[in-house]
Structures are given as structure tokens and as C-alpha cells.
Amino acid sequence: MNIEELRDFCLSLPGVTEHFPFDETTLVFKVNGRMFALTDLEGPLSVNLKCDPELALELREHYPAVRPGYHMNKQHWNTVDIDGSVSDGLLREWIMISYKLISEKSRKK
Numbered sequence: 001m002n003i004e005e006l007r008d009f010c011l012s013l014p015g016v017t018e019h020f021p022f023d024e025t026t027l028v029f030k031v032n033g034r035m036f037a038l039t040d041l042e043g044p045l046s047v048n049l050k051c052d053p054e055l056a057l058e059l060r061e062h063y064p065a066v067r068p069g070y071h072m073n074k075q076h077w078n079t080v081d082i083d084g085s086v087s088d089g090l091l092r093e094w095i096m097i098s099y100k101l102i103s104e105k106s107r108k109k
Contacts, residue, residue, distance in 0.1 A: 001088045003045055009092060010037055013099050036102040037095060038072075045082040047091075048072055049098040059094075 001009075010016055010029040016036075019028045029037040038048040051059065053075045059066045060078065065085045069077025080086060080094065 001045075001082055001091055003039070003041065005088070006039060006045070006047060006082070006091075009095060010099075013096075015103070016099075031099060031103045034102045036098045046070075046079050047082060047095070048077055048079050049094050050076060050101045051078050051094070051097060052101070055097070 007018070007027070011018065013031065015031050017030050019030060020026060021028055025041045027039050027041055028035050036050055039046065048069050048071075056068075056076065056078050060068065063080075063086060065081040065083055066078050067081075068074035068079065070079045072079075078094075080091065082091065
């Protein structure tokens, strides 16, 4: 997956918008005004994704490309290096998990 495919997939989800709230290189995807995915347009491609804390730990143990969320709450966020070691299908699945966690939480409020 490259940055264009990542962006296209995130924007294909219902209600998703993109923003640059931090600087001109940190692309943030939001649903209902809340972040569910972030990526830096400079440097090696990676994405920060929201995750259930237990699943976050499990993914870090099984995938070297998954690590605690960079500049995020490490209990609830993972950074996934998009280096080809994780399939695009699995990456899309993890993006959907993040999207659903945020959109469901937003609906409850």
C-alpha cells in the first residue's frame, strides 16, 4: 500500500474527512470530527491507528511492523510501518477497526 492507496481507502469510508491540524505534513483522517488515522507525508510510510488495548498488545507481539503509537496514547494507539511486511488486506482490516472504534464512540455521545 502506498500513500495514495491509504488515502483513497480512508476517504472511501462513510463520513471521513481529511485535515492537517498539526502541520503541513501530518495528514489526519477523521470521522464525526474525531481522528481515527494519522500519517506523516514525509519519511517512511506509516499510519497511527486506534485499537482496543488488548488487541494492540497482541498485534505488537505478532507483527514487527506494529509498535506503540508514536506521539499517541500507547495503550490505545498503534503505529504500523507500511513496509510490505503486513498485507494490504490486513492493513485495511486494522484501519476499519480504528474507524469503527471512533465512529461507534462518537454515536454514543
